[in-house]
Amino acid sequence: MTHSDVPRKRTRIQAQNEARIIRAAMDVFSANGYRGATVDQIAGSAGMSKANVLYYFNKKQDIYTAVLEQTLGIWLDPLDELNPDGDPIEELWKYALQKLRFSQQEPLASRLFANEILQGAPIIRPFLENELKNLVMSKCQIIQQWIDHGKLAPVSPLHLLFFIWSSTQHYADFSPQINALTQESEDELFADAEKTLKLLLTRGLKP
Amino acid sequence: MTHSDVPRKRTRIQAQNEARIIRAAMDVFSANGYRGATVDQIAGSAGMSKANVLYYFNKKQDIYTAVLEQTLGIWLDPLDELNPDGDPIEELWKYALQKLRFSQQEPLASRLFANEILQGAPIIRPFLENELKNLVMSKCQIIQQWIDHGKLAPVSPLHLLFFIWSSTQHYADFSPQINALTQESEDELFADAEKTLKLLLTRGLKP
DNA sequence: GCAATTGTTGACCAGATGGTCAAGATACGA
DNA sequence: TCGTATCTTGACCATCTGGTCAACAATTGC
Structure with a gap:
């Protein structure tokens, strides 16, 4: 952190993956409800690992809120x-x-x-x-x-x-x-x- | 099992407790959906232990089916x-x-x-x-x-x-x-x- | 009264699931 | 090209939850 601690700008990869996750989450949440959906399902549907999903959205509920x-x-x-x-x-x-x-x-x-x-x-x-x-x-x-x-x-x-x-x-x-x-x-x-x-x-x- | 293995008749306690469980399950399932509901919640709402609930209905899904x-x-x-x-x-x-x-x-x-x-x-x-x-x-x-x-x-x-x-x-x-x-x-x-x-x-x- | 049947539950187990972490892979600016 | 920041993931952990079981209590038929 050399010059600033202002919010770092969104990477292209960031925007792309967040969108992919939200799209996948829409499928999973709408079909299973909040409790019925699992982070693993969302990750699978988005084509990435569960850990990576939770790298972009800290909690399951954050994904849900974003989709809504x-x-x-x-x-x-x-x-x-x-x-x-x-x-x-x-x-x-x-x-x-x-x-x-x-x-x-x-x-x-x-x-x-x-x-x-x-x-x-x-x-x-x-x-x-x-x-x-x-x-x-x-x-x-x-x-x-x-x-x-x-x-x-x-x-x-x-x-x-x-x-x-x-x-x-x-x-x-x-x-x-x-x-x-x-x-x-x-x-x-x-x-x-x-x-x-x-x-x-x-x-x-x-x- | 002395005389028969025909289906034994329903006890009064049986009918009473099954009704109590179904009533409680209606509350819990309708508020949380199938996945969102837990057997423990149903048991608590019915005022008995989880093990006892599963004595009357072998599986969670059996309770759900009965309620439906x-x-x-x-x-x-x-x-x-x-x-x-x-x-x-x-x-x-x-x-x-x-x-x-x-x-x-x-x-x-x-x-x-x-x-x-x-x-x-x-x-x-x-x-x-x-x-x-x-x-x-x-x-x-x-x-x-x-x-x-x-x-x-x-x-x-x-x-x-x-x-x-x-x-x-x-x-x-x-x-x-x-x-x-x-x-x-x-x-x-x-x-x-x-x-x-x-x-x-x-x-x-x-x- | 007294077996035998039925009812009741705490303790326990196995699998699922949300979330963490360290370590390595990749992209990116200078 | 090189160093830093970002990205990615397998392994792991704690908790929750459905379901089992053995042991004990209550009921019931005789």
Whole structure:
């Protein structure tokens, strides 16, 4: 340590390996939950030794936190786009459709969240109580105004969001059950889901 | 072993302790998932020694299976009551309401299932593929007939069931998230959920 | 009352798992 | 090229956890 003890800059190898570990950890955590995942599995899936994984992330929980944080943004972004000046039903359907697409394209992220919340949200509780809550409250005001202006059926805005979240995430989180009950291909499945959800939402929300 | 080696009958103590263990195991498994639960926790929660728990259930997995099996029936019963001769929307709403009530009154059972399915449904897959699938298929036919007779909006029956399941179970499975986003009392919460869900379903399904 | 069966548990074992460490391999700046 | 900082890993350790067992307690049928 000749010139400084400022935080040393991130090596290319560092960035590369941390990304590899996080990608592998997403697979393992989303499939097995926090307790069910082992550092050895993550290392194997990332193609390196357990000791090396723990060289980049000191503790197992640090890996878990990193994986969660990396996907938190994806949660907020689509909701943030809800446009108060657009057509209410169109805006809400656009949001629901985005969530449904997300369930199809990123099922691992959805299952990671589901696992975390089922275990009581020990890590992301602050996120839920702050960032998410603030965003949700502001968006609920928009929805409430739509209702007050007679542009939307008089639903509870918060529970409307719950309905959108649950019915879309269901396709990622409960896929084993869904696959046991249908022979549709994945594309057909999501096409039918989209059609039915659109019908329920657009008709149900009409003022 | 003097007279027989037929299966000896269940003692009163046996039945009593097995029930106590299953009740405790429901708490522990639903809160921590299969891997996250320990036999010691279950024993502690049941007020007996780990060795004694394993005297009644030879393996940890046997406890888990017993807990699951005991609650499988609850899954089928309400759906089975769907009456083809009743008013379609009324029948479907009655079913949804029953599921919502179940989420409020038996959240542990709901979370137990969610955990099991998130882990790939290793134990209850046969149940999903047989009992549940048969019942669902027969009920989907009823719904399809309602649609064919113009008594219901043209939704996909299977996906309609998915929506009912997801939006009601959500209140049990994601309660940490829900509690982070609202200050409502539990009763208010479920009253609002009921109102919003009823509005969306009854309006959305009108032909 | 008294065997025989059933119930109960502390002590113990084996394997899994998170985490450490020292020692060697590799990359990188001067 | 050389020296330093970074990277990598096998070996190891402590703890946790599912499961066993022998010994003792309680119950029950006769």
